[in-house]
Each structure stands twice: as structure tokens, then as C-alpha cells.
Amino acid sequence: MCGWESPDEIAQCVVVAKYWLDTIRPWIEFGLSLAGVGTLIAFGIFVWLFKNCRRDIDHLQTKADELREITRQSIEAKDEAETKARLLERNLAFAIESRAPADEHLRGCRDEITSLSRKVALVRTASQGDAAEFWSTSPGLRMDDYVRRLGDSIPVCLFANQKGGVGKTTLSANLAACYAARGERVLAIDLDYQGSLTSLMLAQSRQRPTEFPSAVDLLHRDELPELWSGSAIVEGKAHHKLDYVSCWYSFEKLERNMEYSWVLADSKDDIRYRLARAILSEHVQNTYERVIIDAPPRMTAGFLNGLCASNYLFVPTVVDHVSAIAVGTFAKQVRRLQPINPILKLAGIVGTMTSVDYLPTAAAPAADSAETNVRNAMNSNENFFIRDAVMRRTQKVAYSTEEGIAYLQEPQTRPMFEALADEVARRAPLKGR
Incomplete structure (x- = not known):
């Protein structure tokens, strides 16, 4: 009987242990052999996963760089748009301020065109008829x-x-x-x-x-x-x-x-x-x-x-x-x-x-x-x-x-x-x- 009280028992325990070791050694060896193949497979899987992760990381990095460039361009476009908006506001304000003189100038041009048209009509009328008709217009500005x-x-x-x-x-x-x-x-x-x-x-x-x-x-x-x-x-x-x-x-x-x-x-x-x-x-x-x-x-x-x-x-x-x-x-x-x-x-x-x-x-x-x-x-x-x-x-x-x-x-x-x-x-x- 296996025990730790006497040498025989101890010897018996050694025999039992040796028996069991001999029994399970093939299985251990088989397991270890299996463990080596798994390691290789696991390592291969790990390498594949690493490469995929690396590729994904590179892809994400590229995307991030692209997003950062787009963000920079957007900021620049926003700044340019704001600058143009401020310029347009100033131009609009100037246009509003200048509208009255422009309208006045336009009215002056229209009045001048009307005056020239009237003068052309007068010249045409004056070229018709005789001298009495030419001079017979009603009195204008004269002495009081x-x-x-x-x-x-x-x-x-x-x-x-x-x-x-x-x-x-x-x-x-x-x-x-x-x-x-x-x-x-x-x-x-x-x-x-x-x-x-x-x-x-x-x-x-x-x-x-x-x-x-x-x-x-x-x-x-x-x-x-x-x-x-x-x-x-x-x-x-x-x-x-x-x-x-x-x-x-x-x-x-x-x-x-x-x-x-x-x-x-x-x-x-x-x-x-x-x-x-x-x-x-x-x-x-x-x-x-x-x-x-x-x-x-x-x-x-x-x-x-x-x-x-x-x-x-x-x-x-x-x-x-x-x-x-x-x-x-x-x-x-x-x-x-x-x-x-x-x-x-x-x-x-x-x-x-x-x-x-x-x-x-x-x-x-x-x-x-x-x-x-x-x-x-x-x-x-x-x-x-x-x-x-x-x-x-x-x-x-x-x-x-x-x-x-x-x-x-x-x-x-x-x-x-x-x-x-x-x-x-x-x-x-x-x-x-």
C-alpha cells in the first residue's frame, strides 16, 4: 500500500508513480507534440492577425491623414469664406451708401437724355415753317x-x-x-x-x-x-x-x-x-x-x-x-x-x-x-x-x-x-x- 510512513510504503508509492508515469508518458509526448504544431499554427495565426492589423492600422492612418487634410482644407475654406463674407458685407454697405449718388447720377443721365431729345425735337420743329413760326414761341424769362x-x-x-x-x-x-x-x-x-x-x-x-x-x-x-x-x-x-x-x-x-x-x-x-x-x-x-x-x-x-x-x-x-x-x-x-x-x-x-x-x-x-x-x-x-x-x-x-x-x-x-x-x-x- 502506498504511504509515507514506512520505506515499503514509500517504495510502493514510487512504484505506483512510475507505473502511472509510464502509462501517461505516451499521452504526454503526444500532447507535447500536439502543442508544438499548435504553437506553429498559433504563431502563424498571430502573424496573419498582426499583418492584418498592421494593414488596417496603415489604412486607418492614411484615412486619418486624409481626414486631417480635409479638415485643414475645410478650415482654410471656412476662413476664406468668412473673409469673402466680410468683404461682401463691406461692399454691400458701400453699395448701399453709394446708391443715392448713383441714383442721382442715373436721374441726371435720364434728364440729360430727355433734354437732348427735346432739343433735337426743337431743332426739327425750327427747321420747319417760316421765320415767324420760329420766333413765335410764348415769352420766357424777361424783365419784370x-x-x-x-x-x-x-x-x-x-x-x-x-x-x-x-x-x-x-x-x-x-x-x-x-x-x-x-x-x-x-x-x-x-x-x-x-x-x-x-x-x-x-x-x-x-x-x-x-x-x-x-x-x-x-x-x-x-x-x-x-x-x-x-x-x-x-x-x-x-x-x-x-x-x-x-x-x-x-x-x-x-x-x-x-x-x-x-x-x-x-x-x-x-x-x-x-x-x-x-x-x-x-x-x-x-x-x-x-x-x-x-x-x-x-x-x-x-x-x-x-x-x-x-x-x-x-x-x-x-x-x-x-x-x-x-x-x-x-x-x-x-x-x-x-x-x-x-x-x-x-x-x-x-x-x-x-x-x-x-x-x-x-x-x-x-x-x-x-x-x-x-x-x-x-x-x-x-x-x-x-x-x-x-x-x-x-x-x-x-x-x-x-x-x-x-x-x-x-x-x-x-x-x-x-x-x-x-x-x-x-x-x-x-x-x-
Whole structure:
């Protein structure tokens, strides 16, 4: 029996143990052999698992790097987006602040386009119709109380005819000299850039300059100079009671500029009333008793200024049928222009260039025709034609223009001009008579 109390028992235990060791040794050896193969398999599995884990780790690392790059790019994109957003906010704020000036500029552009369109329309309209239609637009900006002041004015007599060569300048100069010789203080104004009236005044004062200033230009400027009278009016050279305002070729350019301003509506004032500023001034009204204006044979800006500054109109004409028709046409134009000067009165038709000192019987039909034409044009039954006085064509009148004014140079011509002056004074009386 196996035990630890005696040597036999101990020996028996050794025998038993040896038996069991011998019995299980094959199994242990088999197990150990199995354990070696398992180890190899386990190691192989471990290596496979390690490689897979390593590959997964590398893959995850790559993904992590990619995610970190994407994150970096996202942060940069976010920063850039925020920067652009701030820039857009500033631009939007600037745009909002700039909108008012931009809108104002846009409105200004639209207004300018509208203005240009209107001016083109005006130019087209102005190119149609006749001169009276061109100038007949309703009054614009003119001096205060114009109608009353012109109605209360001294006689301002406009001698005008759209037909040239009728002796208009000769008649104007001689009547002015006649009234001055009678003691009236007279102002003569030349509105024809050819300077015919001015040439007569210069010849009368023994002046023969090749060029002379066009003082009438001063009276048609945008602003009337404060001391215009001292610069524009030539005093007492032709006669101590006769002063005049000269005109020369520079006035043609000024007239053209005024007409362009009129067509394009570029002038601040109404250019047709510029001469009236001077004639209705206290200086002229208190210094002179009569004003005589020699108009050009063209319906220019100067002519319209003469028309708007006058309260009496006289039409010199040759007494023939062709001229009678021209007078009627001119009267129709004057009638159409009446709204811009309701005070102007067509006071008379003066026969000129006759062969005798009275209206010849042969010329009576032409005078009757002119009378009828003017009556029809003015819708009036007044006697317009001055039949008791005419301006006869004589050598003394023709040649005296080289020496000066016939009335002052040739006593023989005075009765003719005296008769005309009486008739004109009757139709255009001095103020207060």
C-alpha cells in the first residue's frame, strides 16, 4: 500500500508513480507534440492577425491623414469664406451708401437724355415753317412788368421791312436827324451788321474808319453791363441832340449764337428781350424823347430784339405791286408775332423811292394793294399807308450818304423829311402828348 510512513510504503508509492508515469508518458509526448504544431499554427495565426492589423492600422492612418487634410482644407475654406463674407458685407454697405449718388447720377443721365431729345425735337420743329413760326414761341424769362413799362415808354419806332433796298436806313437816319434838329433828344440804334446807319452817322461826324466797334453787341449779352450806356452810346457826334449805337459785322456772329441758344433752349433768359432791357432802362427813358431803330432786312435775333423793344412799327416800301405783296407778307408775320409784344402797333407804311415828292397817281393801285394786304393781315380797317408824304429818290439823298445825313447836309431835302417826320410823329406821339 502506498504511504509515507514506512520505506515499503514509500517504495510502493514510487512504484505506483512510475507505473502511472509510464502509462501517461505516451499521452504526454503526444500532447507535447500536439502543442508544438499548435504553437506553429498559433504563431502563424498571430502573424496573419498582426499583418492584418498592421494593414488596417496603415489604412486607418492614411484615412486619418486624409481626414486631417480635409479638415485643414475645410478650415482654410471656412476662413476664406468668412473673409469673402466680410468683404461682401463691406461692399454691400458701400453699395448701399453709394446708391443715392448713383441714383442721382442715373436721374441726371435720364434728364440729360430727355433734354437732348427735346432739343433735337426743337431743332426739327425750327427747321420747319417760316421765320415767324420760329420766333413765335410764348415769352420766357424777361424783365419784370415788361408790358406795362413798354406801354408807358417814350416812342420807340422800329423801321423794318423784310425786303431789302427800300431806303429803310436812309429814312431812319434822316428822321432821327430831323427830330434832333427840332430839339428832341433822339437815340438811333443800328441793328443791321452791315452798319449802314452807323456809316451815315460816322460820315456826318467826318469819321471814316475802316473798322469800328459794334457797340450794339453790349446790349445783347447774357447780362447787361452795369455801365453799358457809357460804352455803347456815341453822344453828339452827328448832331448835339442825336446819339447812336453802332453795329458792325461782329454782331452777325452774336446773332447766330443767340439763335442757336434759342433753338436749343440753352439760355437762362429769353434772348428776344435783351435790347428791351436797355431801352426800358431809366437812363434811356429819362435821357431821350424818342428812339429810332433801324432793323435788318432779315428776321434774325437782332430783328426780334428790335421788335420786342419797340412800341411803334413803320414799314418803308417801294410803291410797286411786288413790294405791296411783300408788305402784306411781312404784316402777316408781324401779326403772328404780336403775342410776344402785345404793345407793338403797326403805325404806318411809308412810300419810298418815288419819282416825285408825293404819291404818284400811277402808284396809287400799288399803295391800295399794300393797304389792303396789311388790313387783311392785321384784321383792321385803319389807314396804314401814309399818302401825304413820301421819300423821293433824288441825287441829293443818294450822294449825301457819302457825306453824311441828307437832312443835315442838303437843305433842299428837308421839306420832304419834315413832312414825313410830322406824319410819323402824329402816329407815334411823344410821351405825354
